[in-house]
Amino acid sequence: MIVETGAKSGPLYHRLSTSIAELIDRGELPPLAVLPSERALADALLLSRTTVVTAYQTLREAGRLERRRGSGTWVRSGAPGGERETVSGDLLAGDHVASPFLNGPLATIDFANAALPSLDLVADVAAGLTHDDYRRLGSAHHGYHPRGLPALRERVAGWYSGLGTPTTPDEVLITSGAQQALELIARGCLQPGDGVVVEEPTYRGALEAFAHTGSRIRTVRADQDGMDVGALEQMLAARTPRLVYVQAVAHNPTGAVLAEERRRRLAAAVQASSAVLVDDTSLAGTVFRGPAPAPILGSGDRIVTVGSMSKLFWGGLRIGWIRASARVTSRLAQVKGVTDLGTSLVSQEIALRLLDRVDEAAAARRESLAAGFELLTGLLSEHLPDWTWREPRAGASLWVRLPNGDATHLAQVALRFGVALLPGAVFSADRHTDDHTRLPYALPPEVLREGVLRLARAWRAYAEGGLREVSLTTAIT
Numbered sequence: 001m002i003v004e005t006g007a008k009s010g011p012l013y014h015r016l017s018t019s020i021a022e023l024i025d026r027g028e029l030p031p032l033a034v035l036p037s038e039r040a041l042a043d044a045l046l047l048s049r050t051t052v053v054t055a056y057q058t059l060r061e062a063g064r065l066e067r068r069r070g071s072g073t074w075v076r077s078g079a080p081g082g083e084r085e086t087v088s089g090d091l092l093a094g095d096h097v098a099s100p101f102l103n104g105p106l107a108t109i110d111f112a113n114a115a116l117p118s119l120d121l122v123a124d125v126a127a128g129l130t131h132d133d134y135r136r137l138g139s140a141h142h143g144y145h146p147r148g149l150p151a152l153r154e155r156v157a158g159w160y161s162g163l164g165t166p167t168t169p170d171e172v173l174i175t176s177g178a179q180q181a182l183e184l185i186a187r188g189c190l191q192p193g194d195g196v197v198v199e200e201p202t203y204r205g206a207l208e209a210f211a212h213t214g215s216r217i218r219t220v221r222a223d224q225d226g227m228d229v230g231a232l233e234q235m236l237a238a239r240t241p242r243l244v245y246v247q248a249v250a251h252n253p254t255g256a257v258l259a260e261e262r263r264r265r266l267a268a269a270v271q272a273s274s275a276v277l278v279d280d281t282s283l284a285g286t287v288f289r290g291p292a293p294a295p296i297l298g299s300g301d302r303i304v305t306v307g308s309m310s311k312l313f314w315g316g317l318r319i320g321w322i323r324a325s326a327r328v329t330s331r332l333a334q335v336k337g338v339t340d341l342g343t344s345l346v347s348q349e350i351a352l353r354l355l356d357r358v359d360e361a362a363a364a365r366r367e368s369l370a371a372g373f374e375l376l377t378g379l380l381s382e383h384l385p386d387w388t389w390r391e392p393r394a395g396a397s398l399w400v401r402l403p404n405g406d407a408t409h410l411a412q413v414a415l416r417f418g419v420a421l422l423p424g425a426v427f428s429a430d431r432h433t434d435d436h437t438r439l440p441y442a443l444p445p446e447v448l449r450e451g452v453l454r455l456a457r458a459w460r461a462y463a464e465g466g467l468r469e470v471s472l473t474t475a476i477t
């Protein structure tokens with residue numbers, strides 16, 4: 001929220017206090033809303049605590065906030081008393097920390113986001129839909145299909161059958177992106193206290209979906225060949241978790257593809273236990289080195305495969321799916337119905353047509369991702385020669401290791417140099433991976449070049465001074 005508003009120049013504390021004042025004026029922070037602690041907001045926005053302390057103090061002096069020792073800081077109200085509700089720091093930060101709030105005179109380069117740009121194919125296919133197509137869609141459907149457009153479910157099922165695992169439309173549930181698929185699986189399958197095993201590092205959105213259910217998350221290391229399946233086998237022998245989450249086809253953030261032998265062992269180990277295996281294949285179609293494996297598929301209630309159109313075509317379509325037994329999809333369709341009554345039929349109609357062009361899209365992705373990878377790694381070798389990384393085979397990001405220090409603090413310094421960075425800690429359930437950061441390479445060459453130059457300057461400032469307030473003017477020059 002904050003990130004969308006506020007003064008676009010001046011010291012950070014001023015930009016922050018202006019942003020908060022605007023939220024108060026718009027009623028988004030109502031009277032008596034309790035603000036996050038200074039430390040929580042500083043962590044969420046990747047700012048120093050001093051910046052937040054000064055911003056809160058400015059707003060108190062202006063009569064916008066009140067503070068009492070032990071009760072926190074809240075929005076001042078004319079009326080006495082009333083209910084107070086605490087606003088979370090993460091909510092205020094929004095998902096993408098690097099947004100206009102942080103854009104000073106120097107527009108922020110967003111290295112925090114590893115989304116892929118839309119393929120032109122999407123515009124071509126969307127523009128090909130005619131007035132008659134929309135009329136047909138509108139007259140054939142009332143618009144509410146929690147399970148998804150029948151033709152699309154059939155198409156996705158046919159695709160899986162073509163891979164050698166017979167699948168019926170009943171075994172496919174269309175979702176609003178893979179993120180919703182994970183949320184539905186979490187809500188439909190997990191109870192507070194259930195054990196969930198994830199890789200470390202792993203996709204941050206999955207961690208968030210699982211954490212909301214109150215499950216206990218345990219981690220298994222993942223390296224260049226994907227999940228350490230030996231460690232998982234030991235874990236399964238000690239105590240079976242309810243769910244194991246893996247990205248076997250292509251991994252965010254590391255770009256790893258699970259090695260064939262590990263993949264066989266993983267499927268066998270999970271089948272022999274009572275755990276549910278969720279294979280998130282959202283990055284399928286982005287393998288740009290070596291062969292692209294098929295997803296882990298199976299019959300029965302304990303293999304659940306998640307797919308998405310976002311990486312191959314465009315995240316803005318918001319189309320993903322779950323392939324699972326008819327019993328599981330049926331149960332999850334009920335949860336989906338409660339959530340949104342179904343995904344947009346217009347997007348599903350476009351998705352249906354795009355699925356005819358998967359090979360073309362994958363070829364375009366392979367070429368541009370390989371080029372982005374070469375450029376980014378070349379720039380890093382030149383400007384940040386101490387940084388090291390795992391060689392990805394897929395995806396749009398490099399999992400980079402810092403020679404020393406931690407990425408949370410580096411990210412704070414980098415912001416002052418005009419680069420938003422995601423610290424490695426956000427990809428770990430235990431926040432263990434903060435000696436890493438994730439750098440995207442599906443960006444225009446000039447953005448990659450400028451971003452790495454700024455990052456190199458930020459790294460020098462960080463390495464020399466640690467986390468100190470680097471003034472905005474110093475950073476820009």
Ligand SMILES: Cc1ncc(COP(=O)(O)O)c(C=O)c1O
Nearest residue numbers: 177178179203252282308310320
């Ligand atoms: C591994 C993984 N799963 C799921 C998602 C969510 O994708 P969608 O846009 O389909 O919701 C992402 C997005 O980055 C991802 O990387």
